[in-house]
Amino acid sequence: SLIGCVRRSSVTRMKVTKRVLGAITALWLAIGVAVATATPGPLLFADDVAYLSMARTLAGEGSSAMPAQPPYGFLYPVLLAPGWLLGFDEGGMLTYARTVNAALGAMLVPVLYVIVRRVWATERRPALLAAMAGAALPALWLTGSIVWTERLLALLVAVSFLTIIRLATSRTPGRALQAVVAAVGLFAAHPRMGPSALVVIVFAA
Numbered sequence: 001s002l003i004g005c006v007r008r009s010s011v012t013r014m015k016v017t018k019r020v021l022g023a024i025t026a027l028w029l030a031i032g033v034a035v036a037t038a039t040p041g042p043l044l045f046a047d048d049v050a051y052l053s054m055a056r057t058l059a060g061e062g063s064s065a066m067p068a069q070p071p072y073g074f075l076y077p078v079l080l081a082p083g084w085l086l087g088f089d090e091g092g093m094l095t096y097a098r099t100v101n102a103a104l105g106a107m108l109v110p111v112l113y114v115i116v117r118r119v120w121a122t123e124r125r126p127a128l129l130a131a132m133a134g135a136a137l138p139a140l141w142l143t144g145s146i147v148w149t150e151r152l153l154a155l156l157v158a159v160s161f162l163t164i165i166r167l168a169t170s171r172t173p174g175r176a177l178q179a180v181v182a183a184v185g186l187f188a189a190h191p192r193m194g195p196s197a198l199v200v201i202v203f204a205a
Helices: 002-038 046-058 075-085 090-120 124-134 138-142 150-169 173-189 191-204
Strands: none
Touching (some): 002 090, 002 124, 046 075, 046 090, 075 090, 075 150, 075 173, 090 124, 090 150, 138 150, 150 173, 150 191
């Protein structure tokens, strides 16, 4: 029937879109790793040392010296800790951290795609291009070689915004819980994101 053909066509387009999104995400990951690892270094600042030290402590490698800085979130060091558990040395940890950053930046592509589709009801191809552009901002590439939370925070902000959009269109306890989890993730990534996390929680409430 005509309805069956339309449904099958829609399912086929969705499958193709998912494959394209997956391919673009993988490409962005590869580019991110290439850009990050090709940067001369190591380029270490106080924040880099702090996050690597926190990750080392979380991995059970003993306490490490921390530079005098404002409080740090624990979510990013949790993502870095497996590198120490795998036995990487300092140079290996820098490569591991940069790979994590590249993965976080690549994950921004599908999230931005869904946001663009939902907010502006854009067709698939323009939404893909917009997501690719959003995940390729110069600031994201420039911070890819540094052990900072910039890529994690960008991803969490996008995810939090997406949870708000979904909650606005479907007010269910599950969607509200997703928004709260996203807000907790924001604060866990960096205490300075507390006001943003509070906005998300208030909206969910």
